[in-house]
Amino acid sequence: MAQEKKISSKFIYFFGSFGGILFGYDIGVMTGALPFLKNDWNLTNASVIGWITSAVMFGAIFGGAFAGQLSDKYGRRKMILVSAVIFAIFSLLSMVSPENGSTYLIIIRMLLGLAVGAASALVPAYMSEMAPANARGSLSGLNQTMITLGMLLSYVMDFVLKDLPQAWGWRVMLGCAAIPAVILLAGVMKLPESPRFLINHGKPDEARKVLSYIRKDKSEIDSEMQSIRDTSKQESSAAKKTSWGTLFTGKYRYLVMAGVGVATFQQFQGANAIFYYIPLIIEDVTGKAADSALVWPVIQGVILVLGSLLYIAIAEKVKRRTLLLMGGTVMGLSFILPAILNAMIDNLNPFTTVVFLFIYVAFYSFTWAPLTWVIVGEMFPLAIRGRASGLASSMNWVGSWAVGLIFPIMTAAMSQEIVFAIFGVICLAGVLFVRYCVPETKGRTLEEIEEAGMNHSKNKD
Numbered sequence: 428m429a430q431e432k433k434i435s436s437k438f439i440y441f442f443g444s445f446g447g448i449l450f451g452y453d454i455g456v457m458t459g460a461l462p463f464l465k466n467d468w469n470l471t472n473a474s475v476i477g478w479i480t481s482a483v484m485f486g487a488i489f490g491g492a493f494a495g496q497l498s499d500k501y502g503r504r505k506m507i508l509v510s511a512v513i514f515a516i517f518s519l520l521s522m523v524s525p526e527n528g529s530t531y532l533i534i535i536r537m538l539l540g541l542a543v544g545a546a547s548a549l550v551p552a553y554m555s556e557m558a559p560a561n562a563r564g565s566l567s568g569l570n571q572t573m574i575t576l577g578m579l580l581s582y583v584m585d586f587v588l589k590d591l592p593q594a595w596g597w598r599v600m601l602g603c604a605a606i607p608a609v610i611l612l613a614g615v616m617k618l619p620e621s622p623r624f625l626i627n628h629g630k631p632d633e634a635r636k637v638l639s640y641i642r643k644d645k646s647e648i649d650s651e652m653q654s655i656r657d658t659s660k661q662e663s664s665a666a667k668k669t670s671w672g673t674l675f676t677g678k679y680r681y682l683v684m685a686g687v688g689v690a691t692f693q694q695f696q697g698a699n700a701i702f703y704y705i706p707l708i709i710e711d712v713t714g715k716a717a718d719s720a721l722v723w724p725v726i727q728g729v730i731l732v733l734g735s736l737l738y739i740a741i742a743e744k745v746k747r748r749t750l751l752l753m754g755g756t757v758m759g760l761s762f763i764l765p766a767i768l769n770a771m772i773d774n775l776n777p778f779t780t781v782v783f784l785f786i787y788v789a790f791y792s793f794t795w796a797p798l799t800w801v802i803v804g805e806m807f808p809l810a811i812r813g814r815a816s817g818l819a820s821s822m823n824w825v826g827s828w829a830v831g832l833i834f835p836i837m838t839a840a841m842s843q844e845i846v847f848a849i850f851g852v853i854c855l856a857g858v859l860f861v862r863y864c865v866p867e868t869k870g871r872t873l874e875e876i877e878e879a880g881m882n883h884s885k886n887k888d
Contacts, residue, residue: 434617436641442614443557444573446507446550448607449514451577453483453543454702456600458724459585462706462716463597468527473839474832475529480703481831482533486540487547488824492817494545495552499627503553504620506545508612513542515608522602548820551800556621557641571797572735577607578702579728586721626655669810674818679808682880683815685865686806689751690819692857693799694826696758697850698791700834701727701784707835708784711843712777723781727788734792747798747869748861754794755858761787762851766844780844795857799823805868808877 457480470476490510498506517539524532551570584603588596625634631652638648674683701708705727709720741750765780807815837846866879 434619434640438614439557439618439641440554440569442611442618443554444550444570445607445611445614446510446546447570447573448577448580449511449604449611450543450546450550451574451579452581452604452607453514453518453539453577454574454699455578455581455724455728456585456604457483458703458705459582459589459721460597460600461704462710462720463589463593463600467594467597468529470529473835476835477832478533479529479536480835481828482536483540483543484699484824484828484831486537487544488540488821488828490541490544491548491820491824492544493541494548495813495817498549498552498624502620502624503549503556504615504618507549507553507615507618510542510545510549511608511612511615514539514546515605515612517542518604518608519602522598524598544824547824551804553621555804556623559642559647569739571738571800572732575728575731575735575792579725579732580607582721582724582728586725589719589721622652623655623659626652627659669814671814674811674815679811679815679880681864681883682806682808682866682876683811683818686803686815687819687822688860689799689802689857689865690823691826692853692860693795694823694830695850696755696791696795696854696857697762697830697834697847698788698796699827699830700846700850701788703831704834705784708843709781711838712780714777727785730785730788731792731796734789735797738793738797741793742797742801743869746867747802748865748867750794750798751802751861751865752858754790754798755854755861757790758787758795759851759854759858761790762847762854766848766851769844780847784847802865802868805871805876808880 461476461480464470464479465476470479494506494510517535521532521535521539524535550573554570581600581604585600588599588603590596591599619637619640620633622634622637625631625637634652634655635648638651642648642651673679705724706720709723710716713720761783765783768779769775803816803819834846837849866876866883868876871879
């Protein structure tokens with residue numbers, strides 16, 4: 428433990444959030460790899476293409492669910508280390524897939540998804556337990572920025588490697604995911620465990636030592652240690668009194684439906700259809716080969732990073748509901764208008780659709796993308812927070828997997844404009860859901876939010 432005395436708070440926050448890079452890289456890497464893989468293996472079956480793309484998200488459903496429980500037993504830091512090792516191993520195994528080994532690649536990517544799902548659950552938990560209360564909002568934005576940087580990194584790597592021989596191009600793209608995993612592994616080896624875990628496992632002296640790295644004065648450390656003890660007792664007591672059925676009782680139902688609903692809508696709105704398939708979308712729109720359209724994902728990645736930075740700048744200045752309503756409306760119209768214009772105008776410039784897709788990405792990047800997890804973090808009362816947050820995360824991954832799986836199947840059966848118009852209707856349905864079913868959480872304490880939920884339930888009864 429001697430070397431931990433030299434660990435700076437910046438080092439802790441950087442590598443604590445670095446898992447977002449892994450998460451983002453694997454979301455984005457198949458975007459560029461898929462056109463090469465399709466050509467190399469002569470893939471034409473839309474279901475197989477959908478499964479190869481979405482297998483990571485399928486595995487993530489289970490990785491996210493198990494990671495929280497295991498980290499409570501073994502520690503946040505250790506489970507992030509395990510995730511990095513799994514990520515590196517299965518990235519390399521996907522690189523050496525046997526020729527035409529679709530089933531092998533699907534299974535390997537499902538196992539890789541365990542690490543992706545774990546990282547998506549562990550990184551925010553670790554960061555929230557390390558960060559001071561007045562910095563949690565901006566550090567939540569840092570995690571989102573890391574995810575978008577990981578996506579941009581994958582898009583840039585895909586673009587740089589696009590001139591490799593076809594049979595090797597997609598393999599190297601997938602295998603390069605092991606590089607950030609190894610960097611994360613090296614960084615996390617030097618990270619301390621979270622103070623909350625240490626206190627919960629009877630190690631207050633170690634917890635105090637860790638807090639001394641990231642807090643300014645002794646009184647702040649004493650206060651936070653007592654707060655952790657009090658909260659831990661409350662959560663332990665609450666866990667014994669609640670069950671899954673408790674989530675849907677009158678007292679909590681409104682807030683659970685609001686938080687889980689926002690997490691579910693975020694994925695079924697179709698964002699991942701663009702993230703996973705943008706080169707194939709460009710190919711369909713312009714007629715140019717998908718493997719020559721890899722500059723478009725890079726542009727998309729830059730928009731995502733800039734959007735995440737914009738969110739950090741405005742997060743505490745604009746109401747949550749206002750951003751969700753505005754973002755969802757523009758996103759819905761960005762999907763629906765190209766279908767209307769194509770129906771009304773002969774020989775419409777094909778890049779019109781592309782422009783609208785990037786407008787969608789821009790508004791998604793600073794509204795629904797980061798705010799979903801802010802809402803989930805603020806919405807649920809202490810007594811049900813663990814189960815409700817787990818349900819919201821699982822439904823989000825189910826949506827991510829479903830969109831990745833069904834998009835190529837839908838576009839094989841109908842035009843892209845119609846498919847996106849369907850997603851546009853879902854976006855507008857999400858706007859109505861927020862308008863009528865989601866309370867404002869900005870600037871309100873958890874107790875005030877819980878009271879609002881109870882009052883809503885009484886008015887309904």
